[in-house]
Amino acid sequence: MFTLRAAVMWTVNDFPAYAIVSGWSTKGYMACPVCKEDVTSGWHAGKVCYLGHRRWLPWDHEWREKDKEFDGNTERRLRPREWSGDEILEQLNRLDFAPFEKTVSRTRPSTHMSWTHKPMLFELPYWSKLKLRHNLDVMHVEKNVFDTLVGTILDIEGKTKDTIKARLDLERMGIRRGLWMNRDSDKARRDLAFFSIKTSLSFSSF
Numbered sequence: 001m002f003t004l005r006a007a008v009m010w011t012v013n014d015f016p017a018y019a020i021v022s023g024w025s026t027k028g029y030m031a032c033p034v035c036k037e038d039v040t041s042g043w044h045a046g047k048v049c050y051l052g053h054r055r056w057l058p059w060d061h062e063w064r065e066k067d068k069e070f071d072g073n074t075e076r077r078l079r080p081r082e083w084s085g086d087e088i089l090e091q092l093n094r095l096d097f098a099p100f101e102k103t104v105s106r107t108r109p110s111t112h113m114s115w116t117h118k119p120m121l122f123e124l125p126y127w128s129k130l131k132l133r134h135n136l137d138v139m140h141v142e143k144n145v146f147d148t149l150v151g152t153i154l155d156i157e158g159k160t161k162d163t164i165k166a167r168l169d170l171e172r173m174g175i176r177r178g179l180w181m182n183r184d185s186d187k188a189r190r191d192l193a194f195f196s197i198k199t200s201l202s203f204s205s206f
């Protein structure tokens with residue numbers, strides 16, 4: 001006979017479940033559980049979008065200096081601060097949370113930012129010491145990236161992200177003039193993008 005012991009090393013989950021296991025809401029303008037309130041997000045083409053990825057590049061990376069190729073701005077900010085597990089636990093301990101069943105209809109006080117609850121996993125004495133507590137299951141991420149990329153390059157209706165709304169957003173931001181709506185005639189037209197490899201073949205669906 002022996003005593004079997006087990007330890008939770010980390011969780012592997014999709015993005016919606018990240019909110020449950022981490023306690024940080026994965027919806028809205030502060031949806032990134034890593035960047036938290038320091039996330040770069042904005043309203044683009046009818047959705048909340050997350051930008052500012054160049055903040056993670058080395059300080060002297062040439063892409064930081066480019067503006068037109070990206071969102072019209074150069075990037076001079078450092079990467080967001082990385083919070084340790086102990087710091088997160090300390091933050092959570094300072095906040096009051098309603099009992100789980102009652103949180104549904106309550107609006108969060110601004111002090112809570114996007115914290116919705118203190119995850120049970122913090123009951124584990126070592127949980128706050130872990131460098132990596134949550135992993136995204138790549139299966140879902142890969143499929144979404146693939147579908148979006150292929151759908152956009154082949155300009156498949158319903159799949160492409162190169163929509164009229166997206167084109168109007170580029171106009172609003174004043175970038176990528178070559179992708180703006182074509183207004184040569186009375187009716188504005190969305191010409192096929194330079195990156196599209198759409199052929200005369202029609203793809204019904206994948």
Ligand SMILES: [Zn+2]
Nearest residue numbers: 032034035039
């Ligand atoms: Zn982030």
